[in-house]
Amino acid sequence: MNRRKQRKRRAVFSVLSVASGSSELVASSLARIHVVRTRILTTILGWLAVLLILRVLVAILANYPDYFPPNFDSLFLQGREATFTGPYRPAFYIHIFSGPVVLFNGLILMSEYVRRHHSRLHRFLGRVQVVVLLLLVLPSSVVMARHAFGGWPAGLSFLLLSAATASCAIIGVVHARRGRYDRHRPWMLRSYVLICSAVVLRLISGTAGLVGVPSAEAAYVVAAWSSWLLPLAAYEIVERFAKRRPARMSPWALADPQMPALPQ
Numbered sequence: 282m283n284r285r286k287q288r289k290r291r292a293v294f295s296v297l298s299v300a301s302g303s304s305e306l307v308a309s310s311l312a313r314i315h316v317v318r319t320r321i322l323t324t325i326l327g328w329l330a331v332l333l334i335l336r337v338l339v340a341i342l343a344n345y346p347d348y349f350p351p352n353f354d355s356l357f358l359q360g361r362e363a364t365f366t367g368p369y370r371p372a373f374y375i376h377i378f379s380g381p382v383v384l385f386n387g388l389i390l391m392s393e394y395v396r397r398h399h400s401r402l403h404r405f406l407g408r409v410q411v412v413v414l415l416l417l418v419l420p421s422s423v424v425m426a427r428h429a430f431g432g433w434p435a436g437l438s439f440l441l442l443s444a445a446t447a448s449c450a451i452i453g454v455v456h457a458r459r460g461r462y463d464r465h466r467p468w469m470l471r472s473y474v475l476i477c478s479a480v481v482l483r484l485i486s487g488t489a490g491l492v493g494v495p496s497a498e499a500a501y502v503v504a505a506w507s508s509w510l511l512p513l514a515a516y517e518i519v520e521r522f523a524k525r526r527p528a529r530m531s532p533w534a535l536a537d538p539q540m541p542a543l544p545q
């Protein structure tokens with residue numbers, strides 16, 4: 282902390298000390314201000330993320346007229362006449378129907394409000410999410426990964442992504458069934474962060490297209506790997522950082538030390 286900030290803090294602290302006559306009360310007030318500020322910031326960031334996910338989802342759905350019937354001049358299907366046969370064709374249609382379901386459903390499942398006030402709805406949508414993810418989205422992506430744009434380096438990334446997403450979802454379900462909701466939540470969050478790779482992939486490859494990269498294939502391979510490794514790393518860093526800070530405690534927890542911290 283720089284000197285100016287320290288001086289300002291000391292000044293606020295001493296004014297409040299004089300006013301209240303208790304340094305503990307002042308410390309708890311400052312901590313509470315910090316909690317409220319952090320909460321406002323995380324709420325704003327959360328809503329921005331929701332808007333971004335919805336915006337990209339609309340852009341993905343806008344391409345669907347090119348798939349009914351398949352237009353092999355469209356961006357994604359260009360040059361895929363040979364691969365759009367056998368198991369690839371049903372896998373593709375299963376994937377493009379089930380993908381948006383888990384992306385949108387996941388937004389509702391991540392809502393703290395729905396979890397607290399409509400726990401039965403949360404449970405129902407959670408079951409739908411796991412079934413659609415494990416039986417439709419991920420198996421179809423494995424079939425499609427074999428013919429990914431960018432060849433095997435991109436395909437390998439999609440295979441590992443599928444395995445990681447399935448593992449996080451299964452571990453999350455096991456914790457939920459054992460009633461360990463504090464452990465269930467981070468695993469389901471990880472699984473959703475990985476599902477959102479579909480959004481990040483399009484953001485990165487869209488930016489690469491705008492910037493004008495020399496090799497579209499190489500850019501796609503980089504986008505395929507970064508689309509899930511970067512968000513996952515960011516999630517792990519934020520989660521560890523949040524655990525160490527008192528900001529995760531609710532204001533009432535600060536007011537009353539007997540009160541537990543908010544569930545992680």
Ligand code: HEM
Pocket residue numbers: 338341344357376377379380381382383384418419422423425426428429430431439440442443446475476477478479
């Ligand atoms: C972990 C989850 C996911 C994996 C592993 C995955 C994997 C894949 C793969 C391998 C492809 C073919 C890529 C290529 O040939 O270059 C693909 C295409 C596609 N995926 Fe996913 N995907 C996932 C989630 C989603 C989600 C959540 C959506 C929701 C919108 C989605 C929508 C699509 C669409 C629409 C295509 C066709 C291409 C396009 O129109 O952009 N996927 N996905």
